[in-house]
Amino acid sequence: MIFNKIKLLVAVVGTCIASASFAANSMESATQAEKPNIIFIFADDLGWGDISKHGHPDIRTPNIDRLANEGSEFYQFSVSNPVCSPSRAAVLTGQYPARNSVHRHFATFEHHDNFAMPDWLDKSVVTMPRVLQQAGYKTAHFGKWHLTNRNIKDAPLPTEYGYDEAAVFNGPGPQTDTFKLYDDATDFIKRNKDVPFFINLWIHETHTPHYPPHDSMAKYTHLNEQDQVYAAVVDGADQRIGKILNLLDELDLAENTLIVFSSDNGPEVTGSKSKHFHHIDPDGKVEGIDPLGTYFSVGKTAGLRGQKRDTYEGGLRVPFLVRWPANVPAGRVDTETVVTAVDLLPTFAEVAGAKLPRGYQPDGQSILPLLKGATLTREKPLYWQWQYGKKSGKKPMLAVREGPWKLFYFQHESRVELYNVMRDRAETMNVANQYPEIVKKLKGLAIAWNETLPVSPNPSTFSALRQ
Secondary structure (H helix, E strand, O other): OHHHHHHHHHHHHHHHHHHHHHHHHHHHHHHHHHOOEEEEEEEOOOOOOOOHHHOOOOOOOHHHHHHHHOOEEEOOEEOOOOOHHHHHHHHHHOOOHHHHOOOOOOOOHHHHHHOOOOOEOOOOOOOHHHHHHHOOOEEEEEEEOOOEOOOOOOOOOHHHHOOOEEEEEOOOOOEOOOOHHHHHHHHHHHHOOOOOEEEEEEOOOOOOOOOOEHHHHHHOOOOOHHHHHHHHHHHHHHHHHHHHHHHHHHOOOHHHEEEEEEEOOOOOEOOOOOOOOOEEOOOOOEEOOOOOOOOOOEOOOOOOOOOOOOOOHHHHEOOOEEEOOOOOOOOEEEOOOOEEHHHHHHHHHHHHOOOOOOOOOOOOOOOHHHHOOOOOOOOOOEEEEEOOOHHHOOOOEEEEEEOOEEEEEEOOOOEEEEEEOOOOOOOOOOOHHHOHHHHHHHHHHHHHHHOOOOOOOOHHHOOOOOO
């Protein structure tokens, strides 16, 4: 009798524990499910003026414009370097690329030696996908990598930086291409629709070589061939981004998905009349491959000075569109708040409820309150370093922005330029002589920041194949 009562008591207690455990697991699952998905679409060499929302005279980008119309855009956003690899390293680490010795694009061992660069981004540093992965996100990277060079055979795989899945070009591991990367993303979304996910979708457009689809070419027959090809490339990307947006709608994920769209640097403007581009037939097959590749770019900065490889605004200021329904105000255009690429990691971490690792110091700050419609006080200036390389014999050029003021310090010439980029977005009026105190302050900031940077890479980032 007593034994039966004990059995009954144990059963009841066990049921309560199991129920409590189930409730706890259900609560944890609910919390996980409520975390927003994050998709970061990073274009390649797309200029500030290359979308119709920013007034391009010919190109129409209804799906990219949709992100702006259904979300917010920020006109004072800039990337942390005007070329590919360092710009991308800044996004991934939340730190200025020079802090990890990534000064130019990854290429050959000789190139890396000239610019005091590693052979790949240090895999031991804090990275965006790793932070989100540890917060319970499924993480993926599809598209361009270029945090090493595809010819560096012993470089770390993207999965060693915190990705659960990756398919890339210009990098190691499973490969994808200009078009397949969108299919990779849609497949990942479908498989992970019931858990929080993060995708870095680093698309090829508008970098060369160009792959203009026939249907997009047909829309722009009124343009000269060079403009037609470029417009068709942007048009094709816009259509494929539209398919991602439509999928989110179909799966009822749009409301709980934060999408950020930007570009790694300003546009390439080559002026070439070359016909070296690749046609795409209606079935997606590439026709007419030219082994010489292509330089057919006619990107637009909408009046900003400079282009790719320039630390003037045309090389750094790019579109920054953010959509997150019910969180990010629709149709908002912020023309004044200074935002930069190293803000993304701390921002995504806060969105995900993730804690930044102890001892990690991001160069940016979370802009989540700004995205949600509040104002933002910039905590630190923005910095850039442009390396000329050992062979040039020149010291790096430094640049710093604080509020409306942007100063360039050309160390090898002991020369400065100062612009009020809020009033003079085209940087045509050097006012350094009129504001000596501002010059003194900003120059001092740039020099002090530069002294915090390493002079050589971490030895663990050198390939064993380097001679």
